[in-house]
Amino acid sequence: MxxxxxxxxxxxxxxxxxxxxxxxxxxxxxxxxxxxxxxxxxxxxxxxxxxxxxxxxxxxxxxxxxxxxxxxxxxxxxxxxxxxxxxxxxxxxxxxxxxxxxxxxxxxxxxxxxxxxxVLGAREEKGAIYAAVYQWMRETGTDAIGLKNISEAVREDLTLAQAVFNGPRQIMGFGKDTHANMVEGIAKRWAKDEWAQLNEGMAVEKxxxxxxxxxxxxxxxxxxxxxxxxxxxxxxxx
Incomplete structure (x- = not known):
């Protein structure tokens, strides 16, 4: 030294x-x-x-x-x-x-x-439909079978997917993790490439x-x- x-x-x-x-x-x-x-x-x-x-x-x-x-x-x-x-x-x-x-x-x-x-942004003209969707989800999502039915529904219907993607989880009666997982699944189903681009951008930014x-x-x-x-x-x- x-x-x-x-x-x-x-x-x-x-x-x-x-x-x-x-x-x-x-x-x-x-x-x-x-x-x-x-x-x-x-x-x-x-x-x-x-x-x-x-x-x-x-x-x-x-x-x-x-x-x-x-x-x-x-x-x-x-x-x-x-x-x-x-x-x-x-x-x-x-x-x-x-x-x-x-x-x-x-x-x-x-x-x-x-x-x-x-793709998934809320549509103003669908407000009444979203309200009905939220009520259905509160009534349906009370057990594992109901949550499974909701998950299948949002994969098949874009309007339902938009409602879940944009709505407050409390209105739908979802827990934080359940809602987060559902939102991610919706994004990957309906806007796969755009969602991937967004997440890569966020990872690079980090x-x-x-x-x-x-x-x-x-x-x-x-x-x-x-x-x-x-x-x-x-x-x-x-």
């Missing part, structure tokens, strides 16, 4: 294995496609063309920093400065990817919601919260900020 002790500093430069040894496990994960794929939602076809190249860039940069740790052509301080520069480039790269993915997610959610609403922590992992695993501060304070303009 290489370190400099003096004044307010105890600066660890690392070794030829890792520039920040205490972050070795985190550093190793930055080189794993599986770990990055989970974080960046690479399994979703809507963004795989954006995310997979980004994963390769993170892996490639991480490998550069790994080799940098044993670069005898640079002194320890220079190694950290190069690693910090690489981290900043990757930081900006990931933020651009985040914005692109956010745009895809936003578009998918909007299109999916519009598609589902087009992955956006992983970008900032991932960027933080890159900075903390690549270099020691104390070394950069020391380098800046000791720099002499020529």
């Amino acid at each position: 290489n370190a400099l002790t003096g004044g307010k500093y105890h600066v660890e430069y690392g070794n030829n294995i890792s520039l920040v040894p205490g972050m070795k496990d985190k550093f190793d994960r930055l080189g794993l496609a599986t770990h990055l794929g989970i974080k960046l939602a690479a399994k979703h076809k809507s963004v795989e063309g954006i995310v997979n190249p980004q994963i390769e860039r993170v892996q490639g940069t991480t490998e550069k920093v790994r080799r940098l740790a044993s670069d005898l052509g640079r002194n320890p301080m220079q190694r950290h400065m190069v690693a910090a520069s690489l981290a900043k480039e990757l930081d900006a790269d990931l933020r651009r990817t985040h914005d692109r993915v956010a745009g895809v997610a936003e578009g998918m959610i909007a299109e999916g919601e519009a598609g589902v609403t087009k 992955s956006l919260s992983n970008y900032v922590p991932l960027i933080g992992d890159i900075h903390s695993a690549y270099y020691n900020p104390a070394v950069i501060e020391l380098a800046q304070q000791s720099h002499v303009e020529v």
Whole structure:
């Protein structure tokens, strides 16, 4: 382990294995496609063309920093400065990817919601029918057989499906889980593609919260900020 002790500093430069040894496990994960794929939602076809190249860039940069740790052509301080520069480039790269993915997610959610609403949205002229449907459901859905009959009915009749999809569960006498399962089943039956698009968009949107922590992992695993501060304070303009 290489370190400099003096004044307010105890600066660890690392070794030829890792520039920040205490972050070795985190550093190793930055080189794993599986770990990055989970974080960046690479399994979703809507963004795989954006995310997979980004994963390769993170892996490639991480490998550069790994080799940098044993670069005898640079002194320890220079190694950290190069690693910090690489981290900043990757930081900006990931933020651009985040914005692109956010745009895809936003578009998918909007299109999916519009598609589902087009098919399953409540029709104002059917208000009286919906009221009758709710009464029938309250009377019918009191046991397992009744719930089964309702489930079969909403698969066969779009008006019944619209009533369940839009109506408050309390009016129908359904429990929270029963209603949620029925709504999902209705959507998959009557607006399968639109529902799938909506849910993929929401899943991709959820992955956006992983970008900032991932960027933080890159900075903390690549270099020691104390070394950069020391380098800046000791720099002499020529």
